Structures are given as C-alpha cells and as structure tokens.
Amino acid sequence: MPNISQEIWSDVLDYVRKSISDVEYHTWFAHVRPLGVQGGELVLGVRNSFAQEWFRDHYLDLLENALRHLGAQHPKVSFQVLPAVQDAMILPEPREPEPRSARAGTPAAPAGDNLRKNLNPKYVFEHFVVGPNNNLAHAAAVAVAESPGRAYNPLFIYGDVGLGKTHLMHAVGHYVSERHPEMRIEYVSTETFTNDLINAIREDRMTAFRNRYRSIDLLLVDDIQFLAGKERTQEEFFHTFNALHENHKQIILSSDRPPRDIQTLENRLRSRFEWGLITDIQSPEFETRVAILKMNAEFRRINVPQDVLELIAKQVTSNIRELEGALMRVIAFASLNNVEITRAVAAKALFEVFTATEIHLEMRDIVKAVADHYGMSVEVLKGSSRTRDVVVPRQIAMYLIRDMTTHSLPEIGQFFGRDHSTVLYTTQKLSEQIGKDSELSAAVQALRQRLQGLESEV
Numbered sequence: 001m002p003n004i005s006q007e008i009w010s011d012v013l014d015y016v017r018k019s020i021s022d023v024e025y026h027t028w029f030a031h032v033r034p035l036g037v038q039g040g041e042l043v044l045g046v047r048n049s050f051a052q053e054w055f056r057d058h059y060l061d062l063l064e065n066a067l068r069h070l071g072a073q074h075p076k077v078s079f080q081v082l083p084a085v086q087d088a089m090i091l092p093e094p095r096e097p098e099p100r101s102a103r104a105g106t107p108a109a110p111a112g113d114n115l116r117k118n119l120n121p122k123y124v125f126e127h128f129v130v131g132p133n134n135n136l137a138h139a140a141a142v143a144v145a146e147s148p149g150r151a152y153n154p155l156f157i158y159g160d161v162g163l164g165k166t167h168l169m170h171a172v173g174h175y176v177s178e179r180h181p182e183m184r185i186e187y188v189s190t191e192t193f194t195n196d197l198i199n200a201i202r203e204d205r206m207t208a209f210r211n212r213y214r215s216i217d218l219l220l221v222d223d224i225q226f227l228a229g230k231e232r233t234q235e236e237f238f239h240t241f242n243a244l245h246e247n248h249k250q251i252i253l254s255s256d257r258p259p260r261d262i263q264t265l266e267n268r269l270r271s272r273f274e275w276g277l278i279t280d281i282q283s284p285e286f287e288t289r290v291a292i293l294k295m296n297a298e299f300r301r302i303n304v305p306q307d308v309l310e311l312i313a314k315q316v317t318s319n320i321r322e323l324e325g326a327l328m329r330v331i332a333f334a335s336l337n338n339v340e341i342t343r344a345v346a347a348k349a350l351f352e353v354f355t356a357t358e359i360h361l362e363m364r365d366i367v368k369a370v371a372d373h374y375g376m377s378v379e380v381l382k383g384s385s386r387t388r389d390v391v392v393p394r395q396i397a398m399y400l401i402r403d404m405t406t407h408s409l410p411e412i413g414q415f416f417g418r419d420h421s422t423v424l425y426t427t428q429k430l431s432e433q434i435g436k437d438s439e440l441s442a443a444v445q446a447l448r449q450r451l452q453g454l455e456s457e458v
Ligand SMILES: Nc1ncnc2c1ncn2[C@@H]1O[C@H](COP(=O)(O)OP(=O)(O)OP(=O)(O)O)[C@@H](O)[C@H]1O
Pocket: 099, 122, 123, 127, 128, 129, 130, 134, 159, 160, 161, 162, 163, 164, 165, 166, 167, 168, 256, 292, 295, 320, 321, 324
C-alpha cells in the first residue's frame, strides 16, 4: 500500500527529473528514500553523511520548489542518514509511476516465464467500485473469472481513458491465479505484443514466440485498438487467438472503442472479437465517483471527510485516474502544510489544477441542452407536467446538474421549484435506472459529452 510520503516523493521525483540531467538524477536521487511527513516536513533518508551535506548544499532549493509545486506554502525538507541495513533491505523502492509502469513497453519475459508479476496488486475485484456505469462489464468479468474459457470468449471491454478497463482485466487475472495457480496468465499491452513479435522476427525466434503465446491459459491484451494498421501483428495475433480459442483458453481484450469502430482491422479479426461478449464502461456518475474516492482514502488509511470527497468528485467528472490524482493532491497538500483535510483546504489544493478547466456550466445550460435533445421547451421541461415524456428529461436534467455542477441539492430544488429531497430521490433513482436501461444510459452519455464540449468552449 503506498503511503503518502511515497506518493509525494514520486511526484517530487517527476519534478526533479525534468530539472537535472539523467546522470545527476541517478547518482543522487535514485538512492533516496522518503521516510515520512512530520509536521509538514518531508523527511528523506540518504545513504551517508556526505550525501546529507550534498543534498543540503545543492538540492534544497530544487526540492523546496518541487514541494511548492505540490502546494506546500512553506516547504520544509530534512535529511536523515539511513542505517546501512535499512537502506538495502527494509525500505521500499521509490514508487514507479502507476499504473502505466506495468503496461506499455513492458520488457518481454523469456519464453515460459509466468508474467503474473505484471498484474498490479491493487487491481483486484475487492478494490473495484461497481456502479451503473460499469456493472455489466464487472458482471461479465466476474463470470469469466469464475469459469475461464467457458463463459464469454473473448470478453471485449471498451471505454474511454482511465475508466477501469485494465483494473478489471487484472482483477480477473488475480482471481484466476488464486484459484488455479497452475494456469499460465499473461497480461500484455498490444504494444508489448507487437514489440515481442518484432524482436522474435529479428532474432529468428518465431517458434519460441508462438510456443509462448499459444501456451497461455488466460491472455489479457490491453489497448487492442493499437492493432489497427499493423498487418503483420494482426496476422500473428489472429493465429494466436485461434490457437487459444480452439483450446478453450480465455482471452480478454480491452480497447478505447468497440471492434466495429477500429479502423483498418482485418474483418476476420473483427468478427472474432465479436464472438464472445462486448461490454463497455462509461464515465462514473457522482455517487460512484464519491465511492471510488472513499475506497482510495481507506486504502491509504487516511480519513477524508465526506464533504471533501464530494467536492473532489464534483471537480473531476470523467477520468478515474485523474480523480485519484486529485485526491492524492489534496492529501499531499494537507500533509505538507500540516493542516486538516477540510473543504476549504481541498478547494485550495485543487485551485491551481482546476481553475483552467473549472466547471463553468450553469443549470440553465444543462436544462437547455436536455430540452433541445428531447425537442421541448425549457418551460415545459421545468414545468409541472407529469407525463413520462417530460418527467424523464426533467429527471435527466436534475441528474446532470447534480453530476456536473457544484450546485447544492437545495439550489437545484429551488431552480426547479421543488423540494431538495425530491431532487435527491430523483437523481438516485435515475442513477439506478441508468445501470439497467442502455437506451437511457446512451442518452445521458450523449448529453454529458455535448455538455463537456460546451464546458471547454467557455
Ligand atoms: N470502478 C473502479 N473502482 C475503483 N477504482 C477504479 C475503478 N475504475 C477505475 N479505477 C481506478 O482508476 C485508475 C485507472 O483505471 P485503469 O488503468 O484500469 O483505466 P483504463 O480504462 O485501463 O485506462 P486506459 O484507457 O488509460 O488504459 C486505476 O487506478 C484504477 O484502479
């Protein structure tokens, strides 16, 4: 489990890396260990007293600037000499940027090597929050995990950036690996598959390549849309796919779009991708975003008040990776400034990041967009009609306002001339329905995208 000083340190390292040469970075920074944040001061462990002096003389300003960048108002850094044994054996390695590290560009493992180490330990079903946006994909992943090769094969999961596709794939990997330790599980990005193939061709190792990929029991391939335009890789993947499928080995693919929208993909591959089950993940709605933040805070054993979680969930609406980044920023900000995590502190921590993209949507923008979408006037939508044709768009408008603006329930209620508890009930109900009704879900998604377009024009 990452602790906050490790996460702060990882961000500091990103900053430092951009400011000094690679050689300097590896000479000095690779061996530093974050020991904690005490009273707002970041305590770093260095290897010996010479390094301690060197850091004080040469890198203090740089480190303080890095902390300032993270929001520390009066950045403080101190250095402690690590006991030799601690340095070598106990303290964790600095965190690699997550989660991409286990993905693109993963070096090819030797043939026969089980790549299970490629699964991110955090990406398990227990850490996956199920909401109306992802419940079908989640259910399909669980079904596949319970009977690999027999439920849906392949399982094809698609959705926008940072919405949990990789997380679900890894979760299946962990689940299967626990129950069937004998099974060979491989997670690869399409880029890795392509690189492996190129290397195998170049080094005349095609037989080993084929043996390796065709002896897998559960193959997880991320970002399959990158097969587009790569004829040789498509050809090889086609044969790998057939070999595995014929032997009832499970294949899970992820993509940012459904197979029919992947351009220049051979038809025979496209049709195979459609053999099993195609399922999508949408952007999470407000309640799910809050639940994800809550789980993340608990994962870090940090108590973050509910109203702070809600504030963050209002700021970041589409990408879960960014949502988690915003939470981390708030926690880092509070600990570096040695203050409690409150709404005001969170707003300050996020101010710089979000002023540029802050949600400028007004309630009337949203109502207008929904009314236009359903071909009715704003007056009718906001009025008192109880016919279904009007009630559903009205519910969607309330739901999107709650989701995409920072207005409170009473404010929304007042805008519609209704009680705040009606707004609460309506939006919760709609959120549940979205999970069950794909037509409704598509309408809400289309409106959300249109409104996000509006937002960036402001
Ligand atoms: N439902 C969820 N519950 C908890 N955490 C989630 C959920 N969905 C996504 N996450 C987290 O969001 C982050 C991004 O998820 P992930 O990398 O799986 O996205 P992705 O869809 O594969 O993105 P990309 O398109 O960039 O490959 C991860 O840290 C993941 O744990």
